[in-house]
Amino acid sequence: MKKGLLVFAIVLTVTLVLSGMLFAQAKKGPATDGKAVWDFVQKGKYQSWKMWPGTEAQYAGPEPHGAFLTTYVNQVAFDSIKAKKGKFADGAMIVQENFGKDKKLKFVDVMYKVKGYNPGGGDWFWAQYKPSGKVDQEGKIDECIKCHEAQKTNDYVYTSKMK
Numbered sequence: 001m002k003k004g005l006l007v008f009a010i011v012l013t014v015t016l017v018l019s020g021m022l023f024a025q026a027k028k029g030p031a032t033d034g035k036a037v038w039d040f041v042q043k044g045k046y047q048s049w050k051m052w053p054g055t056e057a058q059y060a061g062p063e064p065h066g067a068f069l070t071t072y073v074n075q076v077a078f079d080s081i082k083a084k085k086g087k088f089a090d091g092a093m094i095v096q097e098n099f100g101k102d103k104k105l106k107f108v109d110v111m112y113k114v115k116g117y118n119p120g121g122g123d124w125f126w127a128q129y130k131p132s133g134k135v136d137q138e139g140k141i142d143e144c145i146k147c148h149e150a151q152k153t154n155d156y157v158y159t160s161k162m163k
């Protein structure tokens with residue numbers, strides 16, 4: 001009888017801990033890892049997300065990102081842009097498809113906001129992928145940060161004013 005109770009308590013605890021972890025993960029999004037982020041946006045069918053407010057599919061974009069761009073945002077990012085409070089909330093994700101002059105996909109670039117990840121750089125995780133999903137570069141990528149830093153007062157983004 002006592003043993004049964006103990007087993008029950010253990011099973012209950014494990015279940016609660018596991019579901020707590022799952023919930024935290026679902027809420028927070030993937031780890032700051034190029035492959036994990038790619039799997040997350042594929043599973044989440046990012047092409048069905050909203051586009052950055054005011055943009056459309058394959059709009060003409062300036063270098064270096066490509067002649068044409070499609071910029072998707074997850075719900076957290078969308079709400080942050082709309083809120084006009086100057087910053088993206090934790091978990092915001094931006095997925096930008098970069099097309100060449102021939103409108104063929106060249107790269108997929110991602111910015112992913114993770115609280116505490118890089119306080120000196122707006123807490124953005126950066127990644128660049130080949131169309132196949134192969135990680136080209138990931139993490140605190142100097143090249144990306146150096147250029148996007150010019151937009152530091154706009155939370156490192158260019159496409160529209162965050163305030």
Ligand code: HEC
Nearest residue numbers: 061065094096109110111126127128143144147157158159
């Ligand atoms: C030389 C400057 C420069 C570099 C380097 C650069 N970007 Fe950008 N990025 C821009 C500009 C300008 C825009 C806005 C126009 C556009 O969307 O291309 C932009 C837009 C973006 C966007 C859409 C959100 C926004 O800022 O409006 C993402 C996502 C992005 N870049 C990711 C990256 C990643 C990842 C890297 C590094 C692999 C990178 N960028 C390197 C200049 C740069």
